[in-house]
Amino acid sequence: MKLNEISDNPGATKNRKRVGRGIGSGTGKTAGSGHKGQKARSGVSINGFEGGQMPIHRRLPKRGFTNIFRKQYVEVNLGRLQAAIDAGKLDAKKPVDSAALLGAGVISKPRDGVRILGKGELTAKKLEIHAAGASKAAIAAVEAGGGKIVLPAGDDQA
Numbered sequence: 001m002k003l004n005e006i007s008d009n010p011g012a013t014k015n016r017k018r019v020g021r022g023i024g025s026g027t028g029k030t031a032g033s034g035h036k037g038q039k040a041r042s043g044v045s046i047n048g049f050e051g052g053q054m055p056i057h058r059r060l061p062k063r064g065f066t067n068i069f070r071k072q073y074v075e076v077n078l079g080r081l082q083a084a085i086d087a088g089k090l091d092a093k094k095p096v097d098s099a100a101l102l103g104a105g106v107i108s109k110p111r112d113g114v115r116i117l118g119k120g121e122l123t124a125k126k127l128e129i130h131a132a133g134a135s136k137a138a139i140a141a142v143e144a145g146g147g148k149i150v151l152p153a154g155d156d157q158a
Contacts, residue, residue, distance in 0.1 A: 073115040075115050076117065078120045079122075081116075082120060082123060085124050089104035096128065114133075116149060118140070125147065132152060
């Protein structure tokens with residue numbers, strides 16, 4: 001195989017339509033826009049317009065609301081923690097908090113805190129985890145290994 005023999009698969013690329021290039025091209029004169037009318041003009045923007053009838057997005061009722069004070073936690077499973085410890089990215093002897101997880105590449109953004117979930121196997125002993133929240137299964141699994149999960153004071157987020 002030579003560089004000049006490399007080509008795309010047949011049908012993988014398609015030439016763009018050159019409009020307004022004479023009657024013989026098939027897209028000359030009106031360039032595929034038909035005759036007159038709003039759609040023949042430039043700057044046409046009629047998505048959702050229903051010819052003056054009330055559009056469906058205005059006929060249907062609005063439902064629900066968005067809580068602007070909602071907390072967004074980063075969820076980390078125990079299996080993911082164990083994988084980071086096995087890879088040598090996390091030190092099991094030091095407390096594991098959001099800064100340590102960020103440095104290890106387990107999470108990419110701390111957001112409003114880390115929430116520990118119980119999926120996966122945790123074999124590291126005496127692991128101290130500082131988190132914004134944790135599931136009951138995660139707390140049980142960590143305490144079974146002799147470690148503990150430290151949650152913020154007065155925050156029952158189990």
